[in-house]
Amino acid sequence: MSAQKADRVFKRFFSGGNPEQKVIGQISEHIRILSSAADVLREGIEKNDLDLVASVADLEREGDSIRRSIVSLIFEGAFLPFLRPSICRFVEISDQVFDDIEDASVLYRHAAPYVKGDLRENVLKIAALNTHMCEMLLIAFESLFSGGDLREKSLAIRVYEKRIDEIKFDLLDQVRTVEPATFWDGRSLARFIDYLTHVSDAIEDASDYLQIINVSLR
Amino acid sequence: MLEYLPILACMLMAVGMGSNDTSNAVGICIGCGILKLKRAILFFGILVLVGIVMQGERVMRTVGKDIVQVDMAVLSISCIVAAALIIGSNWKKIPLSVLQVLIGSLAGAGAGAGLEVNYGKLGQIVFSWVVSPFIALILANLTYRGIERVLSRYPVFSIERTLRVLLLASSSLIAYNLGANSLATILGPVVHGGVLGTHQAFLAGSLFVFLGAYFLSYRVIDTIGKGITALDPISGFTAQFSAGVCILLFTFLGMPISTTYCIIGAISGVGFVKGMGTVRKELIVKILRNWILGPSLGFGLCYFLMLLLAVYL
Numbered sequence: 072m073s074a075q076k077a078d079r080v081f082k083r084f085f086s087g088g089n090p091e092q093k094v095i096g097q098i099s100e101h102i103r104i105l106s107s108a109a110d111v112l113r114e115g116i117e118k119n120d121l122d123l124v125a126s127v128a129d130l131e132r133e134g135d136s137i138r139r140s141i142v143s144l145i146f147e148g149a150f151l152p153f154l155r156p157s158i159c160r161f162v163e164i165s166d167q168v169f170d171d172i173e174d175a176s177v178l179y180r181h182a183a184p185y186v187k188g189d190l191r192e193n194v195l196k197i198a199a200l201n202t203h204m205c206e207m208l209l210i211a212f213e214s215l216f217s218g219g220d221l222r223e224k225s226l227a228i229r230v231y232e233k234r235i236d237e238i239k240f241d242l243l244d245q246v247r248t249v250e251p252a253t254f255w256d257g258r259s260l261a262r263f264i265d266y267l268t269h270v271s272d273a274i275e276d277a278s279d280y281l282q283i284i285n286v287s288l289r
Numbered sequence: 290m291l292e293y294l295p296i297l298a299c300m301l302m303a304v305g306m307g308s309n310d311t312s313n314a315v316g317i318c319i320g321c322g323i324l325k326l327k328r329a330i331l332f333f334g335i336l337v338l339v340g341i342v343m344q345g346e347r348v349m350r351t352v353g354k355d356i357v358q359v360d361m362a363v364l365s366i367s368c369i370v371a372a373a374l375i376i377g378s379n380w381k382k383i384p385l386s387v388l389q390v391l392i393g394s395l396a397g398a399g400a401g402a403g404l405e406v407n408y409g410k411l412g413q414i415v416f417s418w419v420v421s422p423f424i425a426l427i428l429a430n431l432t433y434r435g436i437e438r439v440l441s442r443y444p445v446f447s448i449e450r451t452l453r454v455l456l457l458a459s460s461s462l463i464a465y466n467l468g469a470n471s472l473a474t475i476l477g478p479v480v481h482g483g484v485l486g487t488h489q490a491f492l493a494g495s496l497f498v499f500l501g502a503y504f505l506s507y508r509v510i511d512t513i514g515k516g517i518t519a520l521d522p523i524s525g526f527t528a529q530f531s532a533g534v535c536i537l538l539f540t541f542l543g544m545p546i547s548t549t550y551c552i553i554g555a556i557s558g559v560g561f562v563k564g565m566g567t568v569r570k571e572l573i574v575k576i577l578r579n580w581i582l583g584p585s586l587g588f589g590l591c592y593f594l595m596l597l598l599a600v601y602l
Contacts, residue, residue: 091446091449091450095446148322149322150449151321151322151449151452151453151522152320152321152322153521153522154445154449214444215444215445215446216444216445216446216447217444218443218444218447284445285445287445288440288445288448288449288452288521288522288523289437289440289441289445289448
């Protein structure tokens with residue numbers, strides 16, 4: 072029996088495969104798709120391409136199916152029980168980010184005519200920062216198995232979040248000057264901005280959960 | 290026909306060991322999902338057999354030969370009383386140590402029969418019972434500090450993978466010790482009493498431990514596995530590993546000691562690292578009470594039964 076085959080038999084006997092590797096791979100994939108969704112939203116707003124913005128929903132569905140697979144793998148016994156709740160919570164919060172991006176993309180369809188001038192510039196800045204935050208979240212997650220300094224990445228996420236908060240105050244002032252044609256247009260614009268600015272809060276929460284995972288076995 | 294009675298009693302104790310002590314060895318691995326229940330029990334059974342074959346001889350000699358040179362009456366009375374006490378205490382939910390009851394019974398029966406009891410050896414054994422939990426406590430304290438320092442340098446998922454291997458290794462150590470020490474204690478009297486051959490005893494003893502584990506251990510495993518792993522895996526590993534090393538040390542010296550008490554000592558050692566508040570003092574008092582109760586009951590009952598036998602036969 073070759074060494075590789077013996078190793079495979081050993082692994083199968085003791086763990087019935089390697090669900091942990093699958094979960095890690097799927098979480099990375101989940102965050103990668105999240106990054107793509109944030110970037111598609113940014114690009115859609117930048118080009119004012121409503122079809123492109125609408126395609127965020129497809130990415131969200133893909134992310135949802137990966138989330139379900141991750142949760143079921145953890146339920147089947149991936150990872151030590153001590154880690155499972157924090158990993159599940161992290162995946163749920165990442166999925167919340169997906170929902171926020173999707174809701175922002177849906178509402179943009181109605182808010183688009185009012186997103187112009189300085190308001191548009193700030194919206195684009197936030198959308199770009201959201202993309203960077205998603206990329207940083209992926210790097211932070213990868214440091215849990217590659218051994219990088221997680222604190223550095225968490226700090227970067229907090230800095231991005233602070234910048235978005237600063238822009239958010241300007242944005243709220245600017246949005247008050249907009250005169251929507253109907254109540255529903257105004258409501259869509261306000262909620263679009265709410266969802267867009269909430270993405271960074273959810274990413275920051277997800278990053279906090281990475282810290283919890285990181286210290287839970289120490 | 291009479292010679293089958295001590296064999297039957299010993300095999301009953303082996304079944305009891307399988308049902309109660311399997312959780313000490315593999316409960317944490319099952320709780321963590323490292324091993325499935327049936328595989329864990331098979332794995333446990335094989336390691337118990339390996340343990341008694343490799344290192345059971347010394348402890349068997351101490352219990353079966355060095356305390357008292359057993360004859361058929363001493364053997365029958367001590368084994369039957371020990372088995373009855375263990376079954377009764379389990380029924381009444383008072384956890385008594387099989388080996389402490391058996392050694393107390395052997396010494397009591399020997400003294401009651403007027404045989405020469407080696408009180409020096411008995412003193413050494415009792416001394417081992419006293420010091421072993423403390424050695425496990427110190428080992429656990431040092432191991433916990435060491436492992437925390439080493440593991441903190443690695444990424445969390447690498448720690449998780451390493452802990453899986455370490456938990457499996459510590460479980461194996463406990464299962465091995467259950468064969469080399471606990472099962473050897475149970476089989477020592479029947480082997481050195483001449484009612485069962487060494488190899489027959491090894492195979493039969495391991496088989497009955499396996500049967501006890503297979504048919505009766507799942508409820509205890511469920512409780513212990515989930516109870517321990519809900520705390521934290523590093524503490525679980527430290528407790529098992531330190532207790533395992535401590536028992537192995539005493540097995541080399543031929544001293545029968547309790548796995549459960551060593552694990553409790555080791556858990557207290559981890560508790561001391563985390564602060565005194567985590568150590569349940571009322572549990573320690575309860576254990577101390579049973580620790581005195583088990584061997585004293587065995588000794589007293591066997592002593593008086595042997596005296597009665599001498600009067601009426």
